Amino acid sequence: MNNTVRTGGQALVDALSAHEVTAVFGIPGTHNLPIYAALADSGITHVSPRHEQGGGYAADGFARVSGRPGVCITTTGPAILNAAAAAAQAYSDSVPVLFIAPGLPLAHPSNGNGYLHEVKSQFRAMDSVVGHAQRVTSVAEIPLAVAQCFAAMTSGRPRPAYLEIPLDLLDASDEVSPVAPISRSVSIPDSAALGAAHELLSGARSPLLIAGGGAAGAAAELRELAEALGAPVVTSANGKGVLSEDHPLSLGAGLQHPSVAGVVADSDVVIAVGTELAPSDWWWGPIAADTTLIRIDIDPTSISTNARPAVALVGDAAETLASLLQALPGPKADGSARAQHWRDRIRDDARREGARYVRLCEVLDDVLDDSAVLAADSAMACYYGALSNLPLHRPRSFLYPTGLGTLGYGLPAAIGAKVAAPDRQVVAMLGDGGVMFTIAELAAAAEAKLAIPVVIVDNGGYGEIRNEMADRNEAVHAVDLGAPDFPALARALGCHGVALESTDQVGAAVAAALAADRPTLIHVREDEVPL
Numbered sequence: 203m204n205n206t207v208r209t210g211g212q213a214l215v216d217a218l219s220a221h222e223v224t225a226v227f228g229i230p231g232t233h234n235l236p237i238y239a240a241l242a243d244s245g246i247t248h249v250s251p252r253h254e255q256g257g258g259y260a261a262d263g264f265a266r267v268s269g270r271p272g273v274c275i276t277t278t279g280p281a282i283l284n285a286a287a288a289a290a291q292a293y294s295d296s297v298p299v300l301f302i303a304p305g306l307p308l309a310h311p312s313n314g315n316g317y318l319h320e321v322k323s324q325f326r327a328m329d330s331v332v333g334h335a336q337r338v339t340s341v342a343e344i345p346l347a348v349a350q351c352f353a354a355m356t357s358g359r360p361r362p363a364y365l366e367i368p369l370d371l372l373d374a375s376d377e378v379s380p381v382a383p384i385s386r387s388v389s390i391p392d393s394a395a396l397g398a399a400h401e402l403l404s405g406a407r408s409p410l411l412i413a414g415g416g417a418a419g420a421a422a423e424l425r426e427l428a429e430a431l432g433a434p435v436v437t438s439a440n441g442k443g444v445l446s447e448d449h450p451l452s453l454g455a456g457l458q459h460p461s462v463a464g465v466v467a468d469s470d471v472v473i474a475v476g477t478e479l480a481p482s483d484w485w486w487g488p489i490a491a492d493t494t495l496i497r498i499d500i501d502p503t504s505i506s507t508n509a510r511p512a513v514a515l516v517g518d519a520a521e522t523l524a525s526l527l528q529a530l531p532g533p534k535a536d537g538s539a540r541a542q543h544w545r546d547r548i549r550d551d552a553r554r555e556g557a558r559y560v561r562l563c564e565v566l567d568d569v570l571d572d573s574a575v576l577a578a579d580s581a582m583a584c585y586y587g588a589l590s591n592l593p594l595h596r597p598r599s600f601l602y603p604t605g606l607g608t609l610g611y612g613l614p615a616a617i618g619a620k621v622a623a624p625d626r627q628v629v630a631m632l633g634d635g636g637v638m639f640t641i642a643e644l645a646a647a648a649e650a651k652l653a654i655p656v657v658i659v660d661n662g663g664y665g666e667i668r669n670e671m672a673d674r675n676e677a678v679h680a681v682d683l684g685a686p687d688f689p690a691l692a693r694a695l696g697c698h699g700v701a702l703e704s705t706d707q708v709g710a711a712v713a714a715a716l717a718a719d720r721p722t723l724i725h726v727r728e729d730e731v732p733l
Contacts, residue, residue: 205377210341210367211236213378214302215244217348221383223273225249225264225621227257231277233304233319236372249621249650252642254281256614258288259640261299263577263618266601267626269419271298271355272618278304278369279319282328287608290331292362294605295440296415298355299362301328304369305337325366333361337368341376353384359416359501389500391515391522398513399496400529402471408540409433410469412457414483415440416476416499416519418597423523424475425449430530432537433473434544436462438483439589441476442600446572447593450538452545455600456590458485459551465544466493473498476519479508482605498522552590558729559587562659565709566592566629569716574627575619577601579612581633582666583659583728588631610639613656617643620652627716628652634660634685641691647721648696654722655715656697657708658688661728692723702726 208216214237218226225247230238241248251257254276261272276282282303292299305324306317314320321327329335334354338347344367351363403409409431417424417437421444428435428451435445435452442455453465466472466489473496479489489495489509497511498519505514515522553560562583570576572595578584580603594600601619603611616630637658647654663683671678689699697720700711708726715722 205379207375208341208378209236209240209373209375210344210371211373212240213341213344214348214367215240215246216378216380217345218246218273219244220345220380221348221352222270226273226275227251227260227264227618228275229254229257229277229281231281233369234275234277234372237275237302247621249617249646251614251617251646253640254284255288255610256640256643256646258285258299258301259291259611259614260618260621260643262288262292262297263601263615264622265292265297265299265618266615267575267598267619268622269598271300271352273300273302276301276303277319278306279321279324281319282324283321286328286331289328289362289364291603291606291608291611293331293333295603296360297362298360300351300355301332301362301364303328303364303366304372305366306368307370308339308368328364328366332364335364335366337366338371339368341371341374342378345378345381349381349384353386356386358389359504388521389517390525391517395513395515396525396529399515399526402494402496402513403431403473403526404531406431406471408469409471409473410465411435412437412472412474412477412479413441413444414438414475414477417441417444418476420475420520420523421445421597423520423527427473427523427527430527430533432534434465434537434541436465436548438477439585439600439602439604442589443594444597446595448595451541453541453548454545454552454590454593456548456552457483459548459555459590460486461544461547461551463490464547466490468544470494471496474509475523476500478504480605481508482607548590556586556591559583559659560591561705561729562708562726563587563591565706566712569709569713570627570629572596574629575599575601575623577612577616577619577628577630579603579632579636580607580609581612581631581636581659582661583633584612584631609636613637613640613647614643616654616656617647617650617652620654621650628654629712630654630656632656632658633665634658634662634688635664635683642695644692644695644697644721644723651720653716653718653720655712656692656721656723657712658723658725659728660685660725665728688723688725692721696720698722700724705729
C-alpha cells in the first residue's frame, strides 16, 4: 500500500469508508470541523440528531438492526459526555457502536488551563463506559486505531468502543498508510466440551432452549436445533424474534413470567444461547441452581455468571449450534404439544401482567408485517405490553434498552433502525415521560423524511415509579407530569401529529403513518383496565 498525505480528519473518514461505514450520526462542533470537511464528499450518509445522546441511541439502533457497528461522532467535552449514557447502554446490551470525539491537544497542560470544552479526563470518563478505548498520538496512527476499534467491537462479545483524536491532529497532515479491516476470527468450543454437550442432549427427553441477543446471528441454526430436539424456545428481550413467534416451538419472549420458571423446572436439559441470564431479564429471581444447563456464549468471562453450567461452550453461536447439530443421533419426538402447553401458560401470564396493553398489541399486530421492527423505550407499554404480547418474526426486530434501562431510547433508536433498513417497517413506542428525554429527535427524523410512527402511550407521568411508591406505602409525588400537546409539538418539529380517542384507532393511524412522507406522532391514553 502506498502512503498518502492526509489530514487527520481525512484519514479518519478514509478509514471509516474502508470499514464499509455507510452512515454516521453526529453533530458538528468547533473542534471536529476537519472531520466534517472530509465527510462532505465521502459518500457516507450523515444524520444530524438534535442531541448527542440521541445520536448515540440512533447509532445503537442502526447497529442492532444491521448487525454492523454504528458510528456516533461528537465534538469535545460536553458533547461526548452527552453521548456517554448511550455508550453505557450499548455496553450493557452488547451492541457495537464506535463513539468518536476530538480530545484536547497533544501538548495540553496536564493540570488544565481552562481550554474550551476542557474536561478533567474526557478519555477516562469514556473508557469507564465502553469495552475498548484508545487515544491516538499521531495522524499516521489513525487508520490503525480505527481498524483496532472495529476489531475490538466485532471479535468476541460485541461492545462499544471509543476513539479519541487530539484536536490539533485533525487539521495536521502527515503520510498515512491505509490499514485493511482485521479479519474476524470464529471461535469454536473444544471437542471435549462439545462431547459432553452431545451426551447430555442425546439423553434429553424434555429439553428447552433459551435464546438471547447473542443468538441473533444464529437464527437458522437455532431453529434447526430446536426442531431436531423438539425443544421449545423462549427468548430474552434482546433475543425476541430470533425464532419467529409464530413457530410451533416458540414460547415467545420475556423471561420474567412465573410460567418460565415452570418450563425450566419441567426441562431435563436447558440450552442457553447468547444470554447473560441477567436479573434485568429474570425479574423474580435467577434460574434454579439445580438446572442442568448447557451454556453457549462467545464471552468466557460471562459463561458462568448468574448460573453455573454443567457444560460451558465458549464459541460463536452459529458455529457451535451447527457443531451440536452434526452429532445429534436423530430427530427427537415432536415437541409442539409440550410447547403449546407452556406457550398458553406464558401467554396467560403476559396477558395478565400486560392487561392494559393487550388491545394495543393486537391492533399493532394487525398492521405490521413479518419484517417489522419495534424500537421500544423503557416504558410500561413496552416491557409489560409489547415484549410478550406483540409477536415479531425476525431477529434484530425488538430494540429495547434492557440492561441499563435508559429512558428516551426508543425514538432515536427507531431513526437509526430506519436508516439501516429503509425498506422495513419501523415503529417507535414510548411513554409520555420517557419520550421527553429525546423529543427533539422528532426534528431529526422529520429532516430525514423517515416514515416512522411514534406511538406515545400516555399514563400521565412516570407510571412505574408511581406504582413503586404506592407499593412501598410511601407518599406518591413528583411522578405526575403535565403533558404537552404532543401532536402540536410534533407538528411544530416538522412531523405529522394525531391524538386518538381510543386504542382501537391505533392500528389505522400506524398504517397511515407507515405510508406517510415524514414521521407521525400518535398520542393515545393508556387503557383503563383493572389490574
